[in-house]
Amino acid sequence: MDEQFQLLFDKMRIEMQNQTIEVTNTILEKMDEKLKPILEENQILKQKVDKLEKKVELLEREKKSNNIIIHGLPEGEQTTLDLIKLIKNCFLDELGIAIENYEINKIFRIGSKNKNKNEKPRPTLLSLVTGWKKIEIMKNKKKLKDLYITEDYSKETLEIRKSLQPKLIEERQKGNLAYIKYDKLIVKENSRPIDKRKREKSTSPQAELIQPRKQQTLNMSKSNRINAFDVMRGRSHSLSTTSVTTKQ
Template sequence: MDDQFQLLFDKLQIEMQKQNMELQTTITKNIMESMDEKLHPIIAENKILKTKLEKLEIEVESLKRAKKQNNLIFFGIKEDEKSNLELLQKVKKILKTDLSIKLEDYEVSNIYRIGKKPSDKARPTLVTFVNEWKKNEVTKMKKNLKDIYISEDYTNDVLEKRKMLQPQLMEERKKGNIAYLKFDKIIIKGNNIKNDKRKRETSTSPQCNNQPKKQQNLMPSNISRLNAYDLMRFRSNSLPSTSTDNKQ
């Protein structure tokens, strides 16, 4: 009897465990479905907000770039001026001497040193031009500057991306390609010297091969024409001689 009771008890215990597992699974499933129903509109709303945020970030970045569009940063200008007006006169003199560009006072809307004043080296100078075309005129001639370096006034986001692209830029230049950075993108062009050599080789080689063939084709026709001409000439010369002989 004790054994039968023990078996019955074990079966009941196993059955209760199964029911508990099924009940837990059912409750968990119901809770998850209920949570999904409640979270679904929240997730959809978050996606919409994320899209709006990305658009706002793009707009803010474009506004920052537009604000810096007419700016140039000058590096290497000796820092001994007493005012921004004296600093402007320095910039004007540099552009006139090195680039032969005359800059008027009214063509600059703002000029100042960037950062805190150090004791060992001169701070960069930011110049804001009134017109973009004047800024572009200076940029095109910047290679002729002596002891002065000019850079665009990039946003922090653009500077970060340019820094990340530096290893790829160096790698492309090692390959012999023409590579440079334009704002936050890298521009890569193939080596024009190699391409020109290949084009010249392909363009000249067929002409050299075809020339003997043309000469070979022309030679037999010229010979045949000359032979026919000589033959007709021989016949024309032979006819009068026979007629004079018969008269005599």
Template structure:
């Protein structure tokens, strides 16, 4: 009797454990499903917010670039002026003498020296120049290599200047290889030279000419094989017809 009661007790214990596990799983599943139902709209809203933030960041970046699009930074201008008008006259004369570009007073939107003046005063501070539109600025940038005493650059943000500085070593390496390489905003652009293009075109044409005779040889060998089979057929036909002719 005791053993039967023990077996019955063990059986009931196992059933209760299984029931508790099932109840726990069902409760957990219900809770998870309800949580998922509540989390789905939050996740979707989070995705839409991320997309909006990315779009706004792109718009801000575009506006920043547009704001600086008509600006240039000029290095090497002697710091002898007393007023902004004198500085403007100096730049106008330099651009006219070196690259034959006339700059009207109303073409410049803003003009000033960058940074604090050093006590020694040996090195002139760079000049910030903002044009009303991009025409004059683009004209100057196209001809800046002909400037004699001054040097002109784009007005880049600090983070873009850091990226361009980091790309300088790679730019020099690509140019040493004989390739056309230049920096476009914060990207390194590498192009093939005319000689490299000609070499590639010549090698590809040579490969195609090498492949063509092989194809012709393959087709010729196939033709020869067919001719051999024809000859063999003709011989077999003649052999089969020979005895019948003799009997006749």
């Protein structure tokens, strides 16, 4: 009896396990069916968010495209007009570039005002109306003595550019043309042809001794050669003499 009860119990346990598996599978299938549209919608929303982030990045990039940041400009102006005059005079004296008031979109100091006068002056953001004026300034920025000018990048872009510096140095050490364009590293391999110099033939002392001997043999062979014209002349002369003797 005990064995029969044990067998019956085992069968019931197996059936219950099978039923639980079937129930769980059906529940999971139903959950998947219900979650499928939600997951698809979530994927679509992610794609839209990515597109919006790219658009925002492009707008921010376009907004900063005509901006430059001036570092080291002495801080002592009282109004914005004083700051404009200071920059105009600086660019005219050191760069030879004249900037009119209507070419300036906005200008201001970055950060809070320094309480201590001995502290480093705050950088100045200058936003220009046209891009060609910015290009002209950036081309001549090396002429500045006490100032230096940088692009107006976002914090994220600055971090990316900073992380690309070791790779930039590595590529330049290899001899490649490398530079950072916005937030990407551009590398162009050096395609200059390598000059392969032909190895000059070394002359040994034995070769120098053999060379005169060869020259002597060549000269002897040349001297032993019979000139064809001389042979023809001799034959014609002998024929003429024999003809004269026969006539006589």
